[in-house]
Amino acid sequence: RVDGEILKGWPTPTGKLEFWSRTLHDWGWPELAIPKYIKSHIHPENLESDQIPLITTFRVPVQIHTRSANSKWLDEIAHTNPLWIHPIDADRVGISKTGDLVRVETELGYFVLKSWITEGIRPGVAACSHHMGRWKPEGHKGQRLGISTVALNQEGSEWSLTPRKGGEPFASSDPDTMRIWWTDLGVHQNLTHAVHPDPISGQHCWHQAVRICPAKEGDRAGDVSVDTGKSQAAYEKWLAMTRSADRYSPDGTRRPYWMLRPVRPERDAYHLPLKTESAEV
Incomplete structure (x- = not known):
């Protein structure tokens, strides 16, 4: 209430900026x-x-995810x-x-x-801009501007991505596509990033702990190698750090209803399933 008028406060249970969160x-x-600092x-x-941190959320202020890939x-x-x-x-x-x-x-x-190599980044940290490394498998038609053609291979849980063709001039209704002079289209780093769901919010913790070394014999720019078995193990490790609503929910719901969401489900959808005792045989 300000000067006798009731005004809406913060979108919290108390309507205040909470320094202690119930x-x-x-x-x-x-x-x-x-x-506090975590x-x-x-x-x-x-x-x-x-190991050093890899800043994967870094980007040059030119591209915007894949939405600008067709901007010559x-x-x-x-x-x-x-x-x-x-x-x-x-x-x-x-x-x-x-x-x-280099191999990351x-x-x-x-x-x-x-x-x-640049002094534009502090020691002890590395960074690789996203928005780059767009690709399509061999034999697939589609956009040619800004997209590499790659070979995908799988052996068990191990997958590899090997570039076959980078940027090159090509004929189209736009004469500028014949003026393409660049061939290096970058690397799709995201495939190698483990899923790190924050134990509280569920949001992805993007930064990665990496080891950097000179490229090894046979390595090519744009090569990617991933083990999906290790990916599943990393996800389960982070999932184990959560505290389940089954045990900690104070009101039998999946999550606090007051927290804002782009599209909020019906209130009934927040309720946890009722626990029933298994029938005796």
Whole structure:
């Protein structure tokens, strides 16, 4: 109430900016009810001595996900995604100059790309812009601008993606497609990123702990290798860190109803299934 007028406050149960959250307290996270610093999975204390964080949410301010892939002007400005790495880290792992191929190893596999040695990133951190590395399998028709043609191979739970054809000029109704001069279309790094659902919110924790080394014999720019068995194991590891509503819900619902959602289901959809005792045989 301000000057006698009732105004809507924050979208919280109290209508206030809550420095102590009853929601977190009642839903099984009392130690986080008051905001504090949480050491994430890429905190230095949680990394091996040869690991550094990879900033996967970094991007150059030119492209926008896959939605700008058919923009010839944007593609000419930014069409590849080298690994940003500080000179100190490049020297430590044996990368001698910008443009050298490097292998970035994640908990699921690895991807290969060119390096860009720069003081534009702090030591101890690497970054690879997303929006790049778009691809289609061999034999599939579709957009040609900004998309590599690749070979997909599978052996058990191991998958590999190998580029076969990069950017090149081609005839179309737009004469500019014959003026394409770039061939390097980057690498699809996302395939190697483990699913990290935040234990509280469920949102994806994008950053990855990686090891960086010079490319190995036979590696090519754009190569990707992933083990889906390791992907499932990583997901289950993070899932085990959650605190189930079956045990912690204070009101028999799946999640707090007051939290905003783009499309909110009917209230009945929030109720957990009733537990029934199994019938005796």
